[in-house]
Amino acid sequence: MTERVLYGYFRSSAAYRVRLALNLKGLDYRQEAVNLLKGEQQAQHYLGINPQGLVPALADGPIVLTQSLAICEYLDEAYPATHRLLPGDAAQRAAIRAIALAVACDIHPLNNTRVLKYLTAELSLDDESRDAWYRHWVTKGLGVIERMVEGSAGRYAIGNSVTLADVCLVPQLFNAWRFNVDTSRWPTLERIDAALAELPAFRSAHPSQQADFVG
Ligand SMILES: N[C@@H](CCC(=O)N[C@@H](CS)C(=O)NCC(=O)O)C(=O)O
Numbered sequence: 001m002t003e004r005v006l007y008g009y010f011r012s013s014a015a016y017r018v019r020l021a022l023n024l025k026g027l028d029y030r031q032e033a034v035n036l037l038k039g040e041q042q043a044q045h046y047l048g049i050n051p052q053g054l055v056p057a058l059a060d061g062p063i064v065l066t067q068s069l070a071i072c073e074y075l076d077e078a079y080p081a082t083h084r085l086l087p088g089d090a091a092q093r094a095a096i097r098a099i100a101l102a103v104a105c106d107i108h109p110l111n112n113t114r115v116l117k118y119l120t121a122e123l124s125l126d127d128e129s130r131d132a133w134y135r136h137w138v139t140k141g142l143g144v145i146e147r148m149v150e151g152s153a154g155r156y157a158i159g160n161s162v163t164l165a166d167v168c169l170v171p172q173l174f175n176a177w178r179f180n181v182d183t184s185r186w187p188t189l190e191r192i193d194a195a196l197a198e199l200p201a202f203r204s205a206h207p208s209q210q211a212d213f214v215g
Contacts, residue, residue: 002061004029007049009036010210011178013108013171014068015056019210020167021072023201025082029058033212036113069104072164085164096158099148099165103172107141111175134179142176145169146186153188155195166196174207 006022006029008015022029034040034055041053050057050066058065060078065071076085086093109115111134119125119133149165152158157165173193176183183190196202207213 001028003059004061005059006031007034007046007057007059008032008055009034010207010213012036012055013175014054014104016171016174016205016207017068017104017167018056018058018071019205020170020201021075021085021164023205024085024162024167025075025079027075027079027082031211033210035212069100069164069168072167076164083162085162085167087161087163092158095152096163096165099145099152099157100168102141102145102148103168107138107172110137131179135181138172138176138179138181142172142181142183142186142189146189149188149192153192155192157192162196162199162201166192169193170196170202 004022004027006015006018008018008031010033019031034046036055040046041050041055046057047053049059049064052066054066056066056068056071058071060074065074072085086096088096116130116134119130120127125133149157154160156162157169169189170193173183173189203209208215
């Protein structure tokens with residue numbers, strides 16, 4: 001049987017996406033924790049796995065993959081027999097990717113650990129200003145996604161099937177709550193998140209359920 005190893009960190013929203021994708025696809029894996037607070041992502045050993053020094057990385061047998069969205073799409077293509085993360089025709093897949101990319105390209109990179117660290121360590125921002133930066137970008141980004149899903153949502157972000165859009169949305173909302181962002185102004189996003197939270201794949205991928213979780 002293929003050994004599958006996910007290198008991640010309980011609180012990393014990018015690793016959270018891949019846990020969700022693996023769970024939804026019904027694929028077995030074990031996890032190796034890379035402690036971002038201890039800087040383990042920069043250890044020589046880990047840079048051999050992901051030269052970017054970021055989590056996640058996934059070893060699928062001998063195949064080593066990086067970048068959460070590339071990993072999710074790889075899983076969907078390599079294991080097409082189980083739940084499809086990108087179902088439908090070209091237009092539907094483009095709509096799914098538009099939401100996934102709005103999170104992964106337009107919100108997350110501005111609020112990554114290394115960016116927030118740079119603001120405080122190199123630009124001398126205090127914690128309050130750093131958090132205001134975080135909240136500014138996440139509020140702008142999620143506000144736009146609320147408008148996007150108002151037109152596309154059924155039970156989930158795009159219709160009634162769980163897709164890559166949901167896989168990106170849930171970790172981003174979790175991240176927003178960590179920074180005390182009030183999400184009640186996005187009722188469609190809150191409703192979708194509540195529906196997804198009922199699914200076993202989402203429950204077991206939650207950061208609080210991971211072996212390296214620290215409360
Ligand atoms: N675009 C990348 C982003 C990966 C990323 O930024 N991971 C964060 C955790 S969510 C990380 O490893 N940060 C470590 C650091 O900033 O030093 C992906 O989707 O995989």
